[in-house]
Amino acid sequence: MNLLLFFIRFLANLVITSSVLQYDKDFTKPIVKVINLDKNVERWNEMVSQWSKFFDLKRISAKTHPNPVCGLALSQLSLFRAFRKSADPYFLVMEDDAYPGGFNLFDKICLT
DSSP states (O other), X not given: OOHHHHHXXXXXXXXXXXXXXXXXXXXXXXXXXEXXXXXXXHHHHHHHHHHTTTOEEEEEEOOOOSSHHHHXXXXXXXXXXXXXXXXXXXXXXXXXXXXOSOHHHHHHHHOO
């Protein structure tokens, strides 16, 4: 199992099992920061329709770069810097193409 797959599974387990997640003001849904490019309004709308019943989504504007991998890395780095400056015990972060299908579907798509 590669490190990326392990990390994705770890984060998903954290969402499901953690009792220390940040919650919205009504203490009903965990807060999740979602990385989204400003031009990808459709992806943000899809995230809201798929995930808002489970999480209080906070949109984070993605950094742009000619190389998309570098743009994602810059976006994540800015979130890590914000986390270090915050008093929060952790941030839960998703990209705007996350899919709520579960591990079985993820394994079928990514490991076959």
